[in-house]
Amino acid sequence: MSSIVIDLQDEILSSDCDIVQILRRAHVIAVKLGLKEFDQWISYELNGYPDQNVCPDYRKIRGTLKAFNPYHGWIPAVIADGELETIICEKKISNSISEIITLCKNPESRLVYEFPGEQVEHLDRLFGSPLPMRYALHISVASVMDIIEKVKNTVLEWTLKLEEEGVLGEGMRFSDKEKQNAKALPQTVNNYYGATNVINAPIEGMQIVSGNEHVTFSYDQARADISKIEAAISQEQLQSEDKDAALEMLMEIRDKIAQEKKPGVIKALFVGLKEFLMNAGSSLAAGLIQASIQGLF
Structure with missing residues (x-):
């Protein structure tokens, strides 16, 4: 007879994996095993989280x-203070x-x-605005796609832990011993999804590059780029x-740059100027800024 846990692993690893269906199957397993805390996480993923305080770290962008x-x-x-920018923009x-x-299915969303x-x-x-303004965080599709992968990985790692403890399920049933072994496993979700990095919302036309490579910022090169x-x-x-x-923004x-402020502050200003120019219909100057960003940072 088939194992519901192994079958779920196979479904997660399939190329046409349906994450909503996976969570529903995981819900059945969690309920049958009496894993209330883990099942609460599944419910939040299926129905949405009540507030940001309850959201896991992998949902931070x-x-x-x-x-x-x-x-x-x-x-x-643009916020020049890096710490304040993090508080506001994350x-x-x-x-x-x-x-x-649904959002990720439309790359323009x-x-x-x-x-x-x-x-x-x-x-x-x-910002010293003389009139009330509207402010919003604009978040791209690419920055939220990682959430889907983290959910898949969480369920997969959970099923692997169950298998390791001999909790497989025969058909749709679990023995009392399997239920006991399952409850001995950690139910906190952060035991399963692994390390999480905050995903930045990329500017249109830019690729997300991850890694820890150290790039030395050149203030002299930045000054030369400013003139161009x-x-x-x-x-x-x-x-x-x-x-x-x-x-004025360029000034x-x-x-x-003259004050040799942190590269992150300078990059934020470059990005802001680029987006302003693109909205204003610029092509040449915006392209030069894009090249500077890629070369300097």
């Missing part, structure tokens, strides 16, 4: 903070796994997390107010 400009739409809102996604899957009123007031003060970008902006066919705003980057 990093978005791009933007403010809504009535003339240009969503534009980057959020846990509490949506159900089926909602996340983006999650938009708008900040509530009280937080908007703080952001207005932070300034010349390119001057040649772009942009509206005068957009060109002036871009040059701020030049100042940060």
Whole structure:
């Protein structure tokens, strides 16, 4: 007779794996074994988490903070303080796994997390905005796809632990000994999904590169790139107010380079300028900034 645990492993490893169906089968196993804590996690994944405090760490992602400009739409809102930027831009996604899957099926989709009123007031003060603004985190599909893989890995590792303890299930039934052995296993989810890194929301056209390679930042190269970008902006066919705003943003980057601020701060400003130029219709200058980002960081 077949084993429900082994059958679930086979389903997870199949090329057309259906993560929602996998979680439902895992729910059946957890209930039959009396694993209430692990089954609570399964329920949260299927139905969504009640709040961010309950979300596991693997659901934490990093978005791009933007403010809504009535003339240009969503534009980057750059925070120079790295620690403050992390606090504001890192959020846990509490949506159900089926909602996340639906989002990932459309590569053009983006999650938009708008900040509530009280937080908007703080952001207005932070940016010195004379009028109330709308602020939101823009989160790309690529940054949430890892959540699906973490869920698959969690269920797979859990079934492997069950198998190791001789908990296989005969058909749809488990013996009393199997139930006892299963309850001896840790039920906390972070025992199964492994190490987690915060996934950054990539800028359009950029690839996510993971790893620990150390890149030495060159302030001299950054200064040279600034001069090329300034010349390119001057040649772009942009509206005068957009060109002036871009040059002001470039001046701020030049100042940060002169002060030799942290590379992360300079990169954030480069990215903000690039997105502003793309929204304004720039091509040459935005491309140069993209090349600088890839070469410097």
